[in-house]
Amino acid sequence: MPTSDSDKPPGAKPPSPAPKKPKFSIQELTAINAALQANPATKNLAERVIDALNDPGVSPPPAN
Amino acid sequence: MRRPGTPRISAVVISRNEGEWLQRTVEDLSRTLPGASEILVVDDGSDDGSADFPGARRQGTRLLRTSGQGVARARNLGARNSRGEVIVFVDAHLQLQAGWWRPLLDVLRRPNAGAAAPAVADMANRDAFGYGFTLQSSDLALGWLKQLDGTPFHAPILPGCCLAMTREVFERTGGFDGGLKSRGGIDAETGVRFWLQGYENWVVPESRVWHLFRTSAPFPVKRAEVIHNRLRLADLHFNRQRVRMVRQALAADPAYERALRLAAKSDSVARRRNLMATRAHDDSWFFDKFGISW
Numbered sequence: 001m002p003t004s005d006s007d008k009p010p011g012a013k014p015p016s017p018a019p020k021k022p023k024f025s026i027q028e029l030t031a032i033n034a035a036l037q038a039n040p041a042t043k044n045l046a047e048r049v050i051d052a053l054n055d056p057g058v059s060p061p062p063a064n
Numbered sequence: 065m066r067r068p069g070t071p072r073i074s075a076v077v078i079s080r081n082e083g084e085w086l087q088r089t090v091e092d093l094s095r096t097l098p099g100a101s102e103i104l105v106v107d108d109g110s111d112d113g114s115a116d117f118p119g120a121r122r123q124g125t126r127l128l129r130t131s132g133q134g135v136a137r138a139r140n141l142g143a144r145n146s147r148g149e150v151i152v153f154v155d156a157h158l159q160l161q162a163g164w165w166r167p168l169l170d171v172l173r174r175p176n177a178g179a180a181a182p183a184v185a186d187m188a189n190r191d192a193f194g195y196g197f198t199l200q201s202s203d204l205a206l207g208w209l210k211q212l213d214g215t216p217f218h219a220p221i222l223p224g225c226c227l228a229m230t231r232e233v234f235e236r237t238g239g240f241d242g243g244l245k246s247r248g249g250i251d252a253e254t255g256v257r258f259w260l261q262g263y264e265n266w267v268v269p270e271s272r273v274w275h276l277f278r279t280s281a282p283f284p285v286k287r288a289e290v291i292h293n294r295l296r297l298a299d300l301h302f303n304r305q306r307v308r309m310v311r312q313a314l315a316a317d318p319a320y321e322r323a324l325r326l327a328a329k330s331d332s333v334a335r336r337r338n339l340m341a342t343r344a345h346d347d348s349w350f351f352d353k354f355g356i357s358w
Contacts, residue, residue: 029318030317030318033318034318046318047288047319047322050287050288050318050319051284051285051286051287051288051319055247055248055281055285055287055290057247057248057277057278057281058197058206058223058251058277059277060185060186060188060189060192060194060275060277061184061185061186061189061192061193061194061208062192062194062208063189063191063192
């Protein structure tokens with residue numbers, strides 16, 4: 001068990017609120033992207049849909 | 065005070081829209097690093113004012129501002145503007161305990177040591193540590209490794225959230241690949257390249273840090289750039305068969321075509337040629353060494 005003073009966040013301010021989870025999964029966004037791609041009127045919106053996923057990077061280590 | 069024989073440490077902190085976490089990380093570094101150390105914050109295009117706190121310019125701490133160069137380039141810029149014999153690259157959302165740096169420096173003294181990293185746990189799950197990464201599948205997703213025992217051990221890839229190397233290694237390797245865009249895939253490319261160039265990546269379980277894992281980045285990230293970075297790792301370092309496997313694995317991604325166009329406009333062909341000319345091992349050696357079998 002870690003016992004050092006770094007168990008507590010440095011500074012007196014409370015932590016920032018946890019970021020909201022993405023509202024759509026990659027599978028859902030892929031489907032939306034495909035639908036937008038298929039229509040010439042909406043094709044230029046398709047990239048924005050996928051970029052909205054905002055890749056979070058590496059996942060945390062799993063619990064042992 | 066710096067003890068005799070302890071090299072000067074430069075902590076390079078890359079930050080973009082980190083909110084209060086940047087200040088907390090800098091304060092933690094100030095509290096735990098030896099006295100002669102320096103902290104260099106590279107604020108890579110924040111628009112949240114997070115780098116404006118007074119401590120960002122106190123003695124021993126310097127602030128550089130860039131405009132969204134991406135993690136790899138921002139880290140290189142910070143390192144080139146630092147002065148320590150050892151450089152530690154630190155994410156701007158980290159908690160550190162007293163003496164965390166000492167076991168890392170001990171390992172960096174070993175022959176062929178390239179980089180060293182601590183065990184990393186999520187701030188929200190403080191006892192679940194990861195010990196470096198492996199390439200868990202042909203889409204080049206990373207999987208955390210478990211601890212072997214309490215002693216330092218080789219890992220294919222180290223977490224860049226807290227990564228130490230000597231200045232000599234940084235200069236010999238060129239640090240991080242400036243062709244990598246934004247974020248994502250930087251740890252993997254660095255880890256593979258270090259091994260193939262003859263440098264060893266060490267996980268040091270005795271050193272522990274706590275990292276904030278978010279569900280989304282605090283700045284826009286183009287998915288095509290994330291996929292591009294994975295393609296680039298394969299294009300730079302892998303044989304034809306593995307490049308084909310990686311492309312097949314990523315082809316279903318909706319950003320794949322855009323990522324391919326980015327790769328086609330990049331310097332990857334010339335970069336691969338240069339790396340091949342200087343590498344100590346090929347990618348099959350790397351896959352065999354770590355038992356990666358996809």
